Amino acid sequence: xxxxxSLPIERPRKAIVRVGLVEDIDEMRxxxxxxxxxxxxxxxxxxxxxxxxxxxxxxxxxxDVVLMDxxxxxxxxxxxxxxxxxxxxxxxxxxxxxxxxxxxVFRALEAGADGYLLKRIRPEDLRASILEALSGGAPMSSEIxxxxxxxxxxxxxxxxxxxxxxxxEEEVLVLLSRGFSNKEIADQISVSIETxxxxxxxxxxxxxxxxxxxxxALFFSSPDGSTST
Amino acid sequence: VQRYxxxxxxxxxxxxxxxxxxxxxxxxxxxGNPTLAEEWGVGSWIWTERTxxxxxxxxxxxxxVPSTSPVGKARLRIxxxxxxxxxxxxxxxxxxxxxxxxxxxxxxxxxxxxxxVLAVEAFNDALKAGVLxxxxxxxxxxQVIEFCSDDSWRVVPEGQEGWENxxxxxxxxxxxxxxxxxxxxxxxxxxxxVTVLPAMRPIELRFWQQGxxxxxxxxxxxxxxLLCARLLAQLALQSKARNLLQHERARIARDIxxxxxxxxxxxxxxxELAQNDLSEPSQQRVQIGHLCEKTRALLSSMDEVVWAVNxxxxxxxxxxxxxxxxxxxxxxxxxxxCRLDVEPDxxxxxFDLPSRRNLFLAAKExxxxxxxxxxxxxxxxxxxxxxxWLAVAVEDNGAGFELSQAGEDRNGLSNMSQRxxxxxxxxxxxxxxxxxxxxxxxxxxxxIRSKFLSLRWLKRFRRGSAKKQLETxxxxxxxxxx
Numbered sequence: 001x002x003x004x005x006s007l008p009i010e011r012p013r014k015a016i017v018r019v020g021l022v023e024d025i026d027e028m029r030x031x032x033x034x035x036x037x038x039x040x041x042x043x044x045x046x047x048x049x050x051x052x053x054x055x056x057x058x059x060x061x062x063x064d065v066v067l068m069d070x071x072x073x074x075x076x077x078x079x080x081x082x083x084x085x086x087x088x089x090x091x092x093x094x095x096x097x098x099x100x101x102x103x104x105v106f107r108a109l110e111a112g113a114d115g116y117l118l119k120r121i122r123p124e125d126l127r128a129s130i131l132e133a134l135s136g137g138a139p140m141s142s143e144i145x146x147x148x149x150x151x152x153x154x155x156x157x158x159x160x161x162x163x164x165x166x167x168x169e170e171e172v173l174v175l176l177s178r179g180f181s182n183k184e185i186a187d188q189i190s191v192s193i194e195t196x197x198x199x200x201x202x203x204x205x206x207x208x209x210x211x212x213x214x215x216x217a218l219f220f221s222s223p224d225g226s227t228s229t
Numbered sequence: 230v231q232r233y234x235x236x237x238x239x240x241x242x243x244x245x246x247x248x249x250x251x252x253x254x255x256x257x258x259x260x261g262n263p264t265l266a267e268e269w270g271v272g273s274w275i276w277t278e279r280t281x282x283x284x285x286x287x288x289x290x291x292x293x294v295p296s297t298s299p300v301g302k303a304r305l306r307i308x309x310x311x312x313x314x315x316x317x318x319x320x321x322x323x324x325x326x327x328x329x330x331x332x333x334x335x336x337x338x339x340x341x342x343x344x345x346v347l348a349v350e351a352f353n354d355a356l357k358a359g360v361l362x363x364x365x366x367x368x369x370x371x372q373v374i375e376f377c378s379d380d381s382w383r384v385v386p387e388g389q390e391g392w393e394n395x396x397x398x399x400x401x402x403x404x405x406x407x408x409x410x411x412x413x414x415x416x417x418x419x420x421x422x423v424t425v426l427p428a429m430r431p432i433e434l435r436f437w438q439q440g441x442x443x444x445x446x447x448x449x450x451x452x453x454x455l456l457c458a459r460l461l462a463q464l465a466l467q468s469k470a471r472n473l474l475q476h477e478r479a480r481i482a483r484d485i486x487x488x489x490x491x492x493x494x495x496x497x498x499x500x501e502l503a504q505n506d507l508s509e510p511s512q513q514r515v516q517i518g519h520l521c522e523k524t525r526a527l528l529s530s531m532d533e534v535v536w537a538v539n540x541x542x543x544x545x546x547x548x549x550x551x552x553x554x555x556x557x558x559x560x561x562x563x564x565x566x567c568r569l570d571v572e573p574d575x576x577x578x579x580f581d582l583p584s585r586r587n588l589f590l591a592a593k594e595x596x597x598x599x600x601x602x603x604x605x606x607x608x609x610x611x612x613x614x615x616x617x618w619l620a621v622a623v624e625d626n627g628a629g630f631e632l633s634q635a636g637e638d639r640n641g642l643s644n645m646s647q648r649x650x651x652x653x654x655x656x657x658x659x660x661x662x663x664x665x666x667x668x669x670x671x672x673x674x675x676x677i678r679s680k681f682l683s684l685r686w687l688k689r690f691r692r693g694s695a696k697k698q699l700e701t702x703x704x705x706x707x708x709x710x711x
Contacts, residue, residue, distance in 0.1 A: 025491075031498040038505045098490040099532050102550060119494040120525050123501050142557060142569055143550050150574055179557060179569040 017130060020063035021047040022054045022080065023096070024072050032067070039127040051080030059087050065130050066093045068113065070104050078108045085112030085208060092133045106147050110211040114138050114204050136197030138204075145176035148203065165206065172199045271306050271331065272377025274359030274409035274416055277384045281353075287385040288349040288360055288405055289398055292376060295368070296342035303336040303366035303374075305347070306423065310416070311354040318345055319394040322429065328361075329421045335428035340366065348385075348393035357415050359408050380404045475540035478582075482539035489531055497524045529558075537586050545578040545619060545674070548585040549612045552621070555589070556596055556610045563600050565625070570611040579675055580619070587648040588621060588672045591656065594641045594648075595623040595668045603627025603666060614674065618654075621670040629660045645670075 019036050021044055023029040029047050036044040046061040048054040051072050058066065066084060070077040081093050095108045095116040105116045115138025117129055132138060140148070152165050165173070168189070175185045182200075186193040277286050294300060307315055310328035314321065317339055325332045339345075351360045363377040382405040385392045389399075409416055436442050500521040507514045536542055536551050553569050560567040592610070599608050605627030613620050642658075645668075649656045653673050660666035 025495075028495055028498065031495070031502055034502050035498060035505070038502075098494050099486060099528075099535065100554065120497045120528050122521075123505070142553060146571065146573070153573075177569065177571070179553075179567045184566075 015041075016043045017041055017065060017134065018043055018045045018061065018063045019130065020045060020054070020058045020061060020066040020091075022049075022051065022058075022066065022072065022077065023047070023069045024049050035123060035126070036067075039123055042127060042130065051075030051077065051083075054080055055083055055087065058084060063088070063091055064134060066091055067096050067117070068093055068108075069096050070101075070108060078104070078111045081108055081113045082111035082211075086212075092130075092138070094129070094133055094138065100141075100143075102143050102147065106144060106151075109144065109148075109204065110151075110207050112208045112211070114201075115140070132197075136194065136201045138200070139182065140173075140176055140200060140203075142177045142179050145173045148207065149173045149177060152206075165203065169199050169203050169206075172196060173203065269306070269331070269363070269411065269420065270304075270365055270377075271308075271361050271363035271411055272379045273407045273411060274310075274361050275378045275380070275382055275405040276351075276353075276359050276408045277403070278406055280358050280408070282355045284353040284358060285387070286351045286353070286358070286360075287387070287389075287392065288347075288351065288378075289383045289385050289392060289395070289402065290347045290349075290376070290381065291344055291396060291398070292347070292364070292374065293344050294340050294342050294366070294374065295372070298368040298370035298372065299342075300337055300340045301367045301369045303340050303364070305334045305336055305362065305364045306331045307334070307349065307360070307362040308332060308420065309349070309351040309360040310358055312352040313360060314350045316348040316350075316393045319348075320432070323426060325424075328359075328416065331361075331420045331423045333423045333425045335426065336366070337428055338430050344396050346394065346396060357408075359416065360405075361411065361416075378405070380407055475543075478538050478540040482535045482541070485531060485535050485538070490528065490535075493524055493528050493531065497521050497528070500524065537582065540582075543579055543581055543585065545580045545585075545614070546575045547577075548580050548589065548619075549575055551585075552589055552592055552612065553610060555593060556608070559596060560600065560608060565600060565605055566607045568607060568609040570609055570613075572613045575612070575614070581675075584652045584654075584672050587652045588619070588654070588670060591645045591648040591670055592621050592623055594645050595670075598641050599623065599625040599627065599666065603629075605665065615671075617674055618671045619674050621672070622667060623670075624665065624667045626665045629662050629664045629666050631662060632658065632660055 019042055021029065021032055021036065023032055026049070029049065033044045033047050036042050045063055046057055048057055052075055054066075054068075055075075066088075068077045068081055068084075072080065077095065081095070084091070085093060092114045093112060095105060095113045096119050097105060097116060098119050100118065105113075108116065115129070115133050117126065121129070129138065149170065152170070171189060172185055175188060180188065182193055182196045186196045189196075275288070305315070305317075305322070307313065308325055308328050308331050312324070312326040314324045315332075315334070316322060317336060320339075322334045322336075323332060347362075347364070349360055349362070351358070361378055364375065366374040368374070383398045383402040384405050385402050412419055437446075500517050504514055504517045504521065507517070536547075542548075542551070549571050553571060556569070557567050596608065596610070599605055603625045605625035607626050609622070609624040611620070611622040611624070645656055649670060649672070654671045656671070657669045658666065659669075
């Protein structure tokens with residue numbers, strides 16, 4: 001939320017949220033742009049057609065949130081997410097998908113995304129999701145939570161403790177995977193809903209860090225070091 | 230008188246074989262072969278035109294055994310100066326290397342009706358050479374076949390292939406020449422004796438040694454091989470067809486997803502925009518809102534169709550994902566909390582389309598029933614593996630009911646049992662008034678699990694490494710457009 005600090009008159013929550021958009025189909029991009037602009041408190045500051053263009057254009061626009069289509073020509077949405085997250089670490093990136101493809105979504109989350117949205121989302125839900133993502137962790141579906149738990153359990157043996165989940169974080173994930181909502185989790189473990197969100201946010205961050213350290217390891221292990229970032 | 234007789238006999242003996250010196254030899258001959266005195270049963274000495282040292286000569290003689298009566302007794306006596314080897318119908322009968330001893334072969338068992346061939350290979354070491362032989366066969370009906378070494382034998386020139394088996398002599402084979410009469414110079418000494426050889430039996434071939442059997446076995450083997458090849462080809466075809474089917478299913482799923490899904494999503498967006506443009510609440514706005522909702526519903530059912538069709542979702546894991554998602558989405562619109570209890574790390578066990586679809590629809594029926602009738606506040610969906618079964622339980626904390634009254638009036642129940650029966654599974658319902666309701670579904674998991682698992686692991690490993698390669702690639706995979 002770096003951009004909101006530059007507007008000291010308005011309180012952060014009331015500020016206009018600057019939204020970036022990456023979508024390759026022209027018609028869809030225009031529709032999304034209009035739809036975002038129609039929503040209260042949202043403003044579409046940049047709409048890009050490709051991942052390459054997004055990496056070029058978006059940093060200058062300093063968006064608070066980026067909506068990223070997962071299937072893009074050439075550079076995929078997942079890779080673009082990973083690179084963009086390095087350029088704009090404070091920007092929340094939400095993945096847009098036509099259907100819930102958990103494999104792709106999970107990979108995008110690992111790469112640096114902070115949540116995902118179905119393209120068929122209702123405008124009011126779109127606004128709510130974006131605001132929620134900004135105020136902490138984006139909601140996580142039970143299926144994704146299950147995968148996150150599994151992936152941390154699988155890999156935790158060989159990793160250092162700083163990027164492992166704390167027991168509280170794992171508890172939150174397990175409850176999520178069992179179908180609890182954020183509010184129910186808050187009740188269950190007697191914390192505020194904000195705390196639950198901050199837990200989620202940290203879980204996302206750990207995933208990103210972990211995947212980045214993996215990427216670095218990959219970079220050093222690959223014979224021609226030019227391939228990964 | 231006896232003593233005189235003995236001396237006389239001795240004198241006769243000495244007189245009759247003056248060239249032989251060894252008295253003991255003469256004595257043994259006389260003692261061992263009392264039949265000698267009767268008849269020698271041989272013909273004349275025969276040889277070829279020329280005689281020289283270190284000469285090998287081949288003699289051939291055919292004879293017929295009539296089919297009127299079996300052979301009662303048959304023998305061949307033969308000797309040669311200096312050595313011989315005798316064959317009957319190509320089978321070696323024996324050898325001899327001392328012309329003073331007659332070899333007596335018993336051929337009684339070797340002569341079925343038909344033509345037979347005697348072949349003699351004789352070797353002359355030095356000086357005079359000759360072959361002496363006689364054959365006599367008595368048939369059971371009294372008929373006698375006799376022949377002996379004379380000019381009816383043929384001399385086979387060297388270098389003839391298979392001559393010892395030939396039923397007919399070649400015209401170019403010259404007749405044997407009689408070189409001396411039996412008992413006359415130069416072979417004026419009578420044989421010292423007869424070496425009687427044990428009767429030879431025909432070589433009996435066991436059934437597995439016989440040609441017809443071997444041919445039969447070979448034929449059967451050949452047929453079996455052919456059959457195997459055919460079956461293998463069929464299997465290959467089948468697996469190819471199955472692969473093709475899976476590919477096609479994946480393609481159809483992708484097409485639906487890409488084309489229809491993208492189009493419908495666009496429709497939703499356009500509808501929302503149109504709705505926004507009509508800022509005032511109006512009839513059109515409501516209708517466009519309906520349109521959007523209908524389209525969203527269409528997208529949801531499309532998701533379900535894609536899930537069912539997509540062969541890449543043929544796994545237990547994907548089943549669990551889909552069932553949980555359905556329960557959550559469906560119950561989100563009700564007052565029932567949805568709780569999930571899914572076994573962690575469900576493997577990607579294969580779970581074919583009919584199984585996962587029927588099991589899903591059965592569970593869906595149970596969830597719908599609970600939402601409609603139970604009045605519960607919480608529903609738990611459990612998915613676990615239990616020794617070769619996939620167990621899915623739908624539990625609610627609602628009003629419950631008397632099982633005996635549930636009966637047929639609940640349409641869902643017969644549906645469920647039908648679906649579970651189709652996939653070889655079963656279901657069990659536990660309920661009582663005030664105690665909620667629990668329905669257990671069990672579907673069999675594939676038996677050859679470990680094998681499949683290992684293959685899957687291999688595939689996953691391969692896919693994993695392929696994926697890594699893709700990830701390390703800067704341009705990344707070119708995804709299909711949405």
